[in-house]
Amino acid sequence: MNGLYLVTDSGIAHQAGHTLPFVVEEACRAGVRWVQLREKDLTTRAFLELGxxxxxxTQHYGAKLIINDRVDIALAVDADGVHVGQDDxxxxxxxxxxxxxxxxGLSINNMDELKAAQGADLDYLGIATIFQTGTKQDTxxxxxxxxxxxxxxxxxLPTFAIGGINATNSQSVxxxxxxGVAVVSAICGQTSPYAASRELIKLFNGV
Incomplete structure (x- = not known):
């Protein structure tokens, strides 16, 4: 399983002319095997339907579906897991x-948070924020x-870096x-989510 992790953003997807299911389908078809459903502004019903x-x-392609924050949604759709931040x-x-x-998965933003999580029953860490990004305001x-x-x-623990990561800097990360690397606009905001995913996977495998 490659280390490319798609974090969704329906707003960015819609700006690029896509629905979120289309983006996820294209990414999974290209080989993405980690998908995090992260939607902060949806109603519970809409979040559930999207989940x-x-x-x-994701089940069709053998990918992992992780739900951001919402344990209730994760349980309702039988997702593979939950990702939480420090304030969740x-x-x-x-x-x-x-x-x-x-x-x-747990978000880690600094060394103090890492120390607090030592020995915890976690499966991976999301390390943020690496580079300047428009999807995360607090940088x-x-x-x-x-x-x-x-x-x-x-x-x-396995670590997924996130924040401003794209085809230009993914190998350096x-x-x-x-x-692995977690991306948002580098897939959601692209004309072809499939082609963007393939390029990122190729770069990742070439490290």
């Missing part, structure tokens, strides 16, 4: 709700490649120590 649609797609439901509680067989503490390397050296 059901994406579950059918505590990951210990998430684990008690979704059980031992599901995936939990007061950009890690850069040096910050990413420092965090990756202090954990044995992996060389800095990340297990």
């Amino acid at each position: 059901v649609a994406l579950k059918h797609i 439901m505590p990951h210990q509680l998430v684990r008690s709700l979704i059980g031992p067989g599901k995936i939990i 007061s503490s950009l890690l850069g490649l040096d910050g990413l390397t420092a965090i990756c050296q202090q954990t044995s 992996v060389k800095a120590g990340a297990s």
Whole structure:
């Protein structure tokens, strides 16, 4: 399984003329095997309906569907796991709700947060924010490649770096120590999500 992780943004997808299910289908068809449904502005009903649609797609391609923050949605659609940030439901509680067989990812923004998560029952870490990005407004503490390397050296968990990652800089991120790269606009906002995904996977495999 390659280390390319798609994080959804329906607004960016719609600006590019796509529906979110289309983007996810094209990405999975290209070889993406990690998809995180991250939608902050949808109603619960709309989020659920979208989750059901994406579950059918990811299941067909053997990809993992991770739900951002919403444990209730993850349980309702039988997603593969949940991703939580530092201000979301505590990951210990998430684990008690979704059980031992599901995936939990946690966002890490600095070394203090990494230390607090040492020994926790987690499956991977999302390391943010690496580069300036339009999809994350709070970039007061950009890690850069040096910050990413420092965090990756202090954990044995798989790490997905996120924040301004695209075809131009993805290889440098992996060389800095990340297990994989998580992207938003580099797939959602492209004319061809399939071609964009194929290019990123090719770059990733060429590291």
